[in-house]
Amino acid sequence: MSSSSMRSFLRTWYRPEVSPIIAVVGVALTGASYYVYRLSQHQEVVWSRDNPRPWEKIEQDMNTKFINTQADKLTRSYKREW
Numbered sequence: 001m002s003s004s005s006m007r008s009f010l011r012t013w014y015r016p017e018v019s020p021i022i023a024v025v026g027v028a029l030t031g032a033s034y035y036v037y038r039l040s041q042h043q044e045v046v047w048s049r050d051n052p053r054p055w056e057k058i059e060q061d062m063n064t065k066f067i068n069t070q071a072d073k074l075t076r077s078y079k080r081e082w
Contacts, residue, residue: 039045
């Protein structure tokens with residue numbers, strides 16, 4: 001592209017006032033994608049049918065929560081087997 005055609009293209013298709021909108025939408029899409037990815041990797045999400053009832057393997061002293069407030073009662077953490 002020559003210099004004049006490039007200037008014509010930018011003058012026609014590029015507006016400086018649109019740049020913040022593109023940036024905000026880009027950040028929002030990135031954040032939403034990251035959030036959905038994190039949700040899909042949680043231990044309660046089932047992607048396969050190998051273990052249809054994983055709650056049957058949880059015992060009384062297993063911790064299934066993210067934050068443990070009863071450290072003395074819950075000795076083991078639950079981990080899903082893939």
